[in-house]
Amino acid sequence: xxxxxxxxxxxxxxxxIGIYGLTVKxxxxxxxxxxxxxxxxxxxxxxAFSRLMPSPNATGQTFALFSIAIAAAEVAVGLALMIVAxxxxxxxxxxxxxxxxx
Amino acid sequence: MVIxxxxxxxxxxxxxxxxxxxxxxxxxxxxxxxxxxxHKVHGSIAFGALILSIAVILVRIASGSIPLGIVFTDQVIAxxxxxxxxxxxxxxxxxVAVVSSIEYMRRVPNPGPYYxxxxxxxxxxxxxxxxxxxxxxxVAWELMSIPTYVLAAFKKKDPLANEAxxxxxxxxxxxxxxxxxxxxxxxGITGSTNIAAVMQALISIDQGLRPLAFIxxxxxxxxxxxxxxxxxxxxxxxxxxxxxxxxxSALLSAATKKAGFAAAFKAVIFGMLVFNVxxxxxxxxxxxxxxxxxxxxxxxxxSMTRILAYSSISQAGYMLIGLSxxxxxxxxxxxxxxxxxxxxxxxxxxxxxxxxxxLVIGTMNIDQYRGIGRRMPLISLVMAVSLLALAGVPxxxxxxxxxxxxxxxxxxxxxVSWAPYLAIAGILNSALSLGYxxxxxxxxxxxxPVTIPTVNQxxxxxxxxxxxxxEPRLIxxxxxxALAFMVGFGVYPAPLIAFSQASVPSSDVxxxxxxxxxxxxxxxxxxxxxxxxxxxxxxxxxxxxxxxxEGDAATITTVVGYEPSxxxxxxxxDTGSTNGDKTDGELNxxxxxxxxxxxxx
Numbered sequence: 001x002x003x004x005x006x007x008x009x010x011x012x013x014x015x016x017i018g019i020y021g022l023t024v025k026x027x028x029x030x031x032x033x034x035x036x037x038x039x040x041x042x043x044x045x046x047x048a049f050s051r052l053m054p055s056p057n058a059t060g061q062t063f064a065l066f067s068i069a070i071a072a073a074e075v076a077v078g079l080a081l082m083i084v085a086x087x088x089x090x091x092x093x094x095x096x097x098x099x100x101x102x
Numbered sequence: 103m104v105i106x107x108x109x110x111x112x113x114x115x116x117x118x119x120x121x122x123x124x125x126x127x128x129x130x131x132x133x134x135x136x137x138x139x140x141h142k143v144h145g146s147i148a149f150g151a152l153i154l155s156i157a158v159i160l161v162r163i164a165s166g167s168i169p170l171g172i173v174f175t176d177q178v179i180a181x182x183x184x185x186x187x188x189x190x191x192x193x194x195x196x197x198v199a200v201v202s203s204i205e206y207m208r209r210v211p212n213p214g215p216y217y218x219x220x221x222x223x224x225x226x227x228x229x230x231x232x233x234x235x236x237x238x239x240x241v242a243w244e245l246m247s248i249p250t251y252v253l254a255a256f257k258k259k260d261p262l263a264n265e266a267x268x269x270x271x272x273x274x275x276x277x278x279x280x281x282x283x284x285x286x287x288x289x290g291i292t293g294s295t296n297i298a299a300v301m302q303a304l305i306s307i308d309q310g311l312r313p314l315a316f317i318x319x320x321x322x323x324x325x326x327x328x329x330x331x332x333x334x335x336x337x338x339x340x341x342x343x344x345x346x347x348x349x350x351s352a353l354l355s356a357a358t359k360k361a362g363f364a365a366a367f368k369a370v371i372f373g374m375l376v377f378n379v380x381x382x383x384x385x386x387x388x389x390x391x392x393x394x395x396x397x398x399x400x401x402x403x404x405s406m407t408r409i410l411a412y413s414s415i416s417q418a419g420y421m422l423i424g425l426s427x428x429x430x431x432x433x434x435x436x437x438x439x440x441x442x443x444x445x446x447x448x449x450x451x452x453x454x455x456x457x458x459x460x461l462v463i464g465t466m467n468i469d470q471y472r473g474i475g476r477r478m479p480l481i482s483l484v485m486a487v488s489l490l491a492l493a494g495v496p497x498x499x500x501x502x503x504x505x506x507x508x509x510x511x512x513x514x515x516x517x518v519s520w521a522p523y524l525a526i527a528g529i530l531n532s533a534l535s536l537g538y539x540x541x542x543x544x545x546x547x548x549x550x551p552v553t554i555p556t557v558n559q560x561x562x563x564x565x566x567x568x569x570x571x572x573e574p575r576l577i578x579x580x581x582x583x584a585l586a587f588m589v590g591f592g593v594y595p596a597p598l599i600a601f602s603q604a605s606v607p608s609s610d611v612x613x614x615x616x617x618x619x620x621x622x623x624x625x626x627x628x629x630x631x632x633x634x635x636x637x638x639x640x641x642x643x644x645x646x647x648x649x650x651x652e653g654d655a656a657t658i659t660t661v662v663g664y665e666p667s668x669x670x671x672x673x674x675x676d677t678g679s680t681n682g683d684k685t686d687g688e689l690n691x692x693x694x695x696x697x698x699x700x701x702x703x
Contacts, residue, residue, distance in 0.1 A: 008290070011286075028268070038283060039279050041283060063289065066240070067240070070244045070282075077252060078251075081264065081267050082268075084258055084264050088264055097268060099261065099262055100262060100266060100340075
């Protein structure tokens with residue numbers, strides 16, 4: 001039980017880092033990293049629970065595989081958006097995105 | 103736990119095959135023809151696939167083999183009425199978006215991927231509505247979201263579209279990260295991702311794990327809240343809806359938001375098991391905040407898409423009323439579902455009407471809408487009708503769903519003292535929303551026409567000096583369909599009320615665990631023969647304590663029907679409720695004469 005707690009604590013720290021990065025950082029690539037960190041915090045949880053639960057089962061590891069694939073697809077789209085933004089602004093800082101407001 | 107095979111002939115699988123195959127073929131057409139074909143070809147194919155999907159759902163429902171309400175099985179998807187209801191609402195919006203895009207996106211290259219992405223996103227929405235497993239739910243959620251990020255940025259050269267998509271992407275990515283994290287916590291607590299198993303495990307949850315379950319459910323609601331446009335998570339909505347192509351804004355506001363609600367309904371159902379009262383109150387506070395802030399922000403806007411975006415936020419508040427009162431009244435869920443369907447049509451038609459006007463006059467600014475009512479009579483008419491429907495003006499469909507929601511709030515007042523305030527807040531907000539809806543209508547009909555700045559020449563005909571505008575035909579076609587829907591179901595709402603009634607899960611959550619439910623909605627429609635709806639509240643206090651959990655609040659069953667003689671124990675209305683003592687309310691099966699949801703022994 002102590003072991004499972006270690007994993008959970010690490011994953012909560014990762015979640016906090018991810019949310020911090022997403023809310024504070026303004027560089028698009030850093031923000032993509034933050035998204036990845038959040039998803040990987042969840043993956044760590046899933047794999048740890050899957051192995052160390054009172055009744056271990058493989059669902060968590062299956063879930064982690066799906067979630068890795070999903071995160072990859074998401075980041076691919078994010079990078080594509082960033083490339084288009086770079087072509088328009090010559091910059092990947094999202095501070096510049098202020099045309100839509102009101 | 104082994105995820106067992108799903109039935110290959112169930113509705114969601116058939117829909118996936120239809121939409122998926124069409125969606126994958128569409129981009130290939132370009133490769134074979136070696137030049138960009140017109141939007142007409144791709145749009146028509148996508149339109150055909152979506153119509154076919156709706157036809158499949160309707161045929162399945164008509165065949166009577168779809169169980170009522172929400173069904174939870176040990177599989178990842180379940181073919182139930184709840185999913186069918188949401189699928190129809192979301193596919194209607196997809197059709198509206200596709201048909202109007204054929205005209206609106208005419209000049210934008212790459213039609214193949216565009217319609218393909220709409221279809222793939224539709225698969226995600228449909229699967230989300232049918233999913234009964236958190237793993238499936240999250241995969242479907244991403245399948246729904248990822249294509250819409252691309253669609254929002256589809257005008258590659260347009261900086262506004264790119265900015266809209268980046269904002270949407272960042273919030274969407276945060277939301278999905280939170281959802282996956284919540285799912286991992288729930289898996290850790292209960293040892294399963296199947297919603298039925300999760301619910302069963304949560305009934306007997308260890309007291310020490312309750313805070314963790316609370317965090318997980320809060321993360322779930324926050325994750326869904328980003329899509330649902332709830333107030334602390336609504337910042338991206340106006341920017342994205344303004345910058346994205348308007349048919350895509352319609353798709354986001356009317357369809358993916360509904361998918362968020364579909365997912366939240368399922369999450370709330372098992373959230374109810376762990377946290378009965380606090381949970382509802384929290385959602386109710388968010389509902390009032392969402393309505394009020396959305397409406398107040400809309401009052402100051404000058405861009406039509408931003409007005410509609412804020413109005414979309416405030417409408418989410420109405421649906422959330424239903425969600426927050428779900429444990430106390432069957433009517434609440436029914437009203438919320440009814441409002442989901444109505445809002446899908448009302449909001450998409452308002453967006454498409456704005457798109458049609460923008461196509462001709464080249465702007466979304468409502469100050470330029472002066473005199474539009476005379477120049478484009480049909481589009482203006484539909485715009486006015488959909489705005490009035492959104493405000494809830496009586497002969498239109500929006501009135502009935504708000505009426506049912508407020509009735510539910512008043513009804514639930516016998517159990518939870520704060521519930522009637524939701525109805526008051528809702529009515530005040532409807533009045534407030536008329537402030538900006540009526541402003542737009544005034545601009546269109548009662549202000550003197552101004553010279554339209556940049557009229558798109560392809561929509562002008564007639565001699566010089568006598569300016570006449572040819573209204574965009576395909577956009578007009580979708581709008582007339584929406585007009586027929588809004589007025590038709592406003593005059594005769596009975597079939598939709600019956601459909602939403604059939605899709606509502608019973609308020610007795612324990613009966614939702616896998617059992618056999620068999621019936622068809624025909625008998626429900628018979629019970630709704632007329633237009634008047636009478637409501638009775640009843641509480642049957644068995645006090646058997648079979649569920650054993652101390653947190654069970656009294657379950658109030660609200661019966662809508664015509665046979666007061668079938669109701670029993672009405673004198674119990676006062677007993678188990680106002681003081682909020684912990685009684686085990688037992689659902690009376692007279693609510694739903696057709697379902698076989700049994701009494702617990």
